[in-house]
Amino acid sequence: MSLRRISAVFLISMVCGCGLFPQPITVPGPESDSLLPTAKGFIVLEQAPGGVVAVQLPTLRKTTLRPQSSDNFADMAIIYALSGPDNLGRIAYIEDHFYANGINKQRHLLKTVRLDGSEDTVIFSHTGSALWAETSIGQGEIGHSISFAPTGGRVAFLSGLKDLQMPSAFLSQGSIEIWNIDQKTGKKTNLRGLDQGLSWFPDGKRLAYVKMVSRLDARVNNRADPIAVSFLDWNWDRIPAVFICDVDSQTETFLHAGWCPIVSIDGSKAIIGDRDGSSYCVDIGTGKTSSLTGPGKNGPIAMLDDRTLLAACYPTAGTKVKFSGAWPVNGPAEMFAVKLTRTDSQAFQTVIPYIASRTHISFGLGRKYPPSPANK
Numbered sequence: 048m049s050l051r052r053i054s055a056v057f058l059i060s061m062v063c064g065c066g067l068f069p070q071p072i073t074v075p076g077p078e079s080d081s082l083l084p085t086a087k088g089f090i091v092l093e094q095a096p097g098g099v100v101a102v103q104l105p106t107l108r109k110t111t112l113r114p115q116s117s118d119n120f121a122d123m124a125i126i127y128a129l130s131g132p133d134n135l136g137r138i139a140y141i142e143d144h145f146y147a148n149g150i151n152k153q154r155h156l157l158k159t160v161r162l163d164g165s166e167d168t169v170i171f172s173h174t175g176s177a178l179w180a181e182t183s184i185g186q187g188e189i190g191h192s193i194s195f196a197p198t199g200g201r202v203a204f205l206s207g208l209k210d211l212q213m214p215s216a217f218l219s220q221g222s223i224e225i226w227n228i229d230q231k232t233g234k235k236t237n238l239r240g241l242d243q244g245l246s247w248f249p250d251g252k253r254l255a256y257v258k259m260v261s262r263l264d265a266r267v268n269n270r271a272d273p274i275a276v277s278f279l280d281w282n283w284d285r286i287p288a289v290f291i292c293d294v295d296s297q298t299e300t301f302l303h304a305g306w307c308p309i310v311s312i313d314g315s316k317a318i319i320g321d322r323d324g325s326s327y328c329v330d331i332g333t334g335k336t337s338s339l340t341g342p343g344k345n346g347p348i349a350m351l352d353d354r355t356l357l358a359a360c361y362p363t364a365g366t367k368v369k370f371s372g373a374w375p376v377n378g379p380a381e382m383f384a385v386k387l388t389r390t391d392s393q394a395f396q397t398v399i400p401y402i403a404s405r406t407h408i409s410f411g412l413g414r415k416y417p418p419s420p421a422n423k
Contacts, residue, residue: 071368071381072361079394082387083107086351088312089162090385090399091138093126093407099140101132101162102399112138112164122146127155127177130195130202132411136162139195139202139228145176155189157202159228162413170202170231190221190242197411199251200229201294205242207235211259216281218243223256225294237297241287243306248314253291255308255317260288274336275304277322289319291331303329303336311350312412318347318356328390339390346383349410354391357410359383363397371403380404 086104094100097116102109116124122144129140142156155177157170175188190205205221212218219242226233240256247254261284278286287306292299302308305319305327317329318339326339326347339347339356346359362368362384370379385399385408402408 073364073366073368074361074395076363076365078363079389079396082355082389082394082396083398086355086357086387086398088349088351088410088412089132089136090348090357091129091131091409091411092399092402093129095125095403095406097124097126097142099126099129099138099160101138104398107398110163112160112162113167122152125178126407127189128191128193128204129407130193130409132162132409132413133195133200134198134412134414136413136415137166137195137228138162138409139170139193141177141189141193141204143177145178157204157226168228170226170228171233190219192240192242192245194245194247194254195409195411196247196251197249200227201247201251202226202228202233203245203247203254203256205240205245208242211241213281213285220259223254225254236294238292238299241306243287244308244320246308246310246317248291248310249312250314252295253293255289255291255302255310257287257289257306257308259285261285272304272336273325273338274319274321274327277325278304281322289317289329302331303334309347309350312352316350316353318350348385348408351387351410354389356388356390357398358386358388359402359404359408360386360388360395362400363395366397366400369401 083105088104090102092100094115098114099112100109101112123146124142124144127141127143131138137159139159142158144154153176154172154174156172160167177189190208193204195202203223203225206224208219208221211220220239222235223238223240224233224235240258243257245256286304288304289302289308290299291302303319305321307320309318315331318326319329320326328337328339347356349357360383369382371382382401382403384397385402386395386397388395
C-alpha cells in the first residue's frame with residue numbers, strides 16, 4: 048500500500064473516529080414502483096467538473112450532453128447554472144472560466160445545447176468570473192438563478208449584483224436580464240430581484256421572480272401565514288415576496304410572500320419556500336397555500352402535476368449512504384437521491400440514487416424532441 052493510500056486511510060479513520068462525518072439521514076421505505084412509469088420528461092444535471100448529462104423519464108436512459116472538463120487548471124470550464132430543457136429539447140447553461148490564468152482572462156458564457164449533445168452554441172461571452180459575482184472581489188457579473196422558458200426561447204437571469212445586508216442574512220440583488228437565444232439578443236429589464244429563484248410559466252411570457260418588499264406590499268396582516276411568519280421573525284420591516292411579471296407588457300402582480308419559486312409544469316401552481324427551508328404549494332388563481340409534507344420533500348426540483356413532485360431527497364433506509372466534498376475544505380456532505388414523490392400520500396420512488404448536494408439540476412418536458420431527423 049502506498050504512503051498516500053495509508054495517509055488517506057488514516058485520515059478517514061481519524062475523521063470518522065472523531066465524529067466529523069455527519070450522521071447519515073435516511074427516510075423509511077418501502078418505495079413505490081408505480082410513479083416512474085407514468086412520469087415523462089428529462090432531468091438535466093451537472094456532472095462536475097464541466098459536464099452535463101440528461102436522464103429521460105421513464106426509461107432512465109442517460110445521455111451525455113457535454114463531457115467533463117479536463118484537469119487544465121489554467122482554463123478549466125465549470126457549469127455555474129443550468130435550466131431546461133425547453134419544449135424543443137434545448138438546454139441553457141452558464142459556462143464559467145474562473146480558473147483562467149489572470150483575472151483579465153476570466154469569463155462566463157451563456158450557451159445552449161440539445162438533448163442529444165448537438166449544437167452546443169454560444170449565445171454570449173462576457174468578461175469576469177460568474178463564480179465570484181457575489182463576493183467582495185467580484186463585480187456582480189451574473190447570479191446563480193437562471194430560468195429557460197419552456198417555449199419562446201427566452202432565458203432569464205440576474206446581473207449587476209449588489210449586496211443586500213439584512214439583520215441575519217447576506218443577500219444579493221440585481222437586474223433581471225432576458226435573452227432570446229434564437230436571435231442572440233438580450234437586455235436588462237427594469238426589474239430588480241433577489242438572487243433567490245426565477246421560474247417561467249409554460250407560456251414563456253410570464254416570469255416568477257423574488258424581490259424585497261414591505262410588510263404592507265407583501266399583504267401580511269397577521270401571523271396566520273407560515274411562509275410570511277418565518278421571515279417576519281427574521282426581519283419585521285421587509286421580507287421577500289414572489290411576483291409574476293408579464294414580460295411583454297412589463298406589468299407585475301403579487302403572488303405570495305416567500306422565495307425560491309418553481310412554477311408547475313401546467314402553470315396552475317407554484318412551489319414557494321420559506322426562510323427555514325420548508326416548501327409550500329400556492330395556487331396561482333386563488334392564492335391558497337398548502338404545505339408540502341411527506342418523505343424527503345426537502346429540495347423541490349419540479350412539480351410535474353397536482354400530485355407529483357421531483358425532488359432531491361435523503362436516501363431510503365437500507366440503501367448505501369455516500370458522502371461527497373473535499374474535507375476539510377467543504378466537509379463531507381451526504382449525497383441526495385432524486386425521487387418522484389406524491390403530495391397526497393407517502394409514496395415515493397428513486398430515479399437517480401446519488402447526487403452531490405451542490406449539483407445543478409433541472410427538469411423539462413422536451414415535448415418536441417427530437418425536432419428533426421438530424422437529431423435522431
